[in-house]
Amino acid sequence: MAISSMTQAAAGRRRRWFSARARLITLFCILVLPALALRLFTAVWPIIATIDWSFRRVDAMGAGNYVGFANYSRFLGDQVMTASFSFTFWYVIASTILQICLGLLVSLLLNAAFKGRAIARSINLIPWAVPLIVAAMGFRWLLDDQYGLINDLLIRVGLPPVHWLIQADTARLGVIAANVWRNTPFIAMIFLAGLQGIPQDLYEAAQLDGAGPVQLFRYVTLPLVLPLVITMSMFFAIWQLASFDLIYGMTQGGPGFATSVLAWQIYKQAFQAFNFGYASAISVVLLLVIALFGAFGYMLFRTRQV
């Protein structure tokens, strides 16, 4: 009898436990599954479909036969794509390095105590508030041969005007400069937040040990903002790999295809040539590059233990 009532009590506890667990699982499903389904539908499925299309011939009429690696081998032999791949790489590397260095410099300036600092911080953010396509148009006119402000300034100081967007090298520089101008303020604000988190007594202790401004930066500031530097570098590098609107608004990849990037070529292949299979293959290449950058960033995190 005693055994029987003990068994019944245990069973009751299990039922209560089970029903509590069932309720939790149900709640989990209600809360998480819709978000999970949405993510699967809007992110995972398009990626799978893009990978599938990259191995097929797909035109405006729909998906056709599988063509193996034909789209990828075309990519490797396509002069425009290799040039776009190359410029995408240098555009991202140059932009990110300049943005990080200038962003750090600006944040140090904005962190210093001076009159009007709050106004300076607000002004700093203005470029970030400008939509990228507007910035692209603005820079296109700034660098215009006839009406451009930059050439006007050059002429005023006695220098010859430059065909900024007509020569390949200067066009590349122009695009990178516009990108750096647009994104540096945001990075500076993030770094500024990091700088404000560094305890003041660390600086005081270092100064007592005889550290000068350079040493303070080298041994106190830099190690403490390094996690932010790595985070922002990776974030911006990955983000800029898919850059499209600046190129679209400023040069359309020209002159020739000197400033063409992979994202621009994806657009052209998909919506001008209607070659969705080839556009998908380029997208997959871009996805792999982004994944490599991400993996590199992750490794950097692990090795630096930040």
Add this chain to the structure above:
Amino acid sequence: MIKTALATSIIALVAMGMPAASQAEEVIVAAQTFSQPAIQKVLDDFGYTKETGNTVKFDSASAGDEDIAKLTTAFRGNSSPDDVIMASDEEFASFVGNGWFAPLDEVFNGDVAKDFSDQMSDAIAKWSQKDGHTYRIPLEFAFSIYWTRDDLLKQYGMAAPKSWDDLKANAKIAKDHGMYGFADALGKGAFGYVYLANLAVQAGGDPFACDASLKTAIDWTKQMMDAGYFPKEAITWTYDQLNQQYLDGKLLTIREWPFFWSVTRDNKAFYAPGKAEVVLPPQGPANGKVWTGGHGWAVPAAAPHLDAAKTFVKFITRPDVQIALAKQNSFFVVPRKSLLAEMKDDAFVKIMNEYLAADRFAPRPFFPQLVAAQGVVEDAAHAYWTGQMSLDDAMAFCKSQIAALSQ
């Protein structure tokens, strides 16, 4: 009694069915915004709703790539946001091959078909028809016009250029007076392509074949640039910049679209007789033609109101309606016999008649992926002009890229 009830029921049923058959439908017409007031006025004046029982609602349309992307998405899903579209050449080339336009054979016949100038037949066959069916009916006729500063030509003792050699010779004199002899907008987004395609036609070829004619066009332009006769900065120009340079007196001759007529004539501070005169296109190595293109009425195969859409096109393309449209807005001036006769004293029609009489029109070169192919031609030319490739490499690049598009 039963017979009466039966008859009444039949009449009632027929009466119920009648309104459904003749029920007013709202036809959605995608038209460029600036053209909508003219269309609306003509529809009102000619009693469109009274005649057809339908009404019209306008949707905005642009000639850019955005419309192609938007409509491609819809057409692929066997739907259409519009019943009638003002289809550009680019849209026709992109859509007709996929069966996304409904045939308009019953509209393009009789009076309408006969009304188009005989010199339009090649253009219509290439750009409005496929496999013997008509899918688009021209509503606009865009052609390149050559404009010169007659006042300056006279001042410096020059004659209007009749050939490429004349352009070069005049340009040499113009350079001595701080001007460029000739220019066009060469920027990306089809500006450069339009210029090159005209020169390639004058050199006797097809730019999409990347043949000797295109090579001649690209090379001749580079020579002009290197000699200082053609502004190198035009590589980034749109028509706004080209026009401004002309109005500023920095260009002796330009190629522009018909709209430049009103740009010059409406600019009271600039215009005086002789300052923007029209001449026939200079003769190239093969001929002195310019290519023609434009928009046309088309009905998507997936149009929600297919029959009403065709009725609209039938109405709007009637000879008398087309003349009324052209009088409202010069955009609608097309080489139709009735229109050319009715508006023979109109300044723009005079130019069109002059070009027609001199047989200077050639149909626009066709390519199915038109926008992408135009981009290839521009890329090749820009790469050579800016020193990124040799001329031979640029031509090889053009051929390989066009071949890849054709695969």
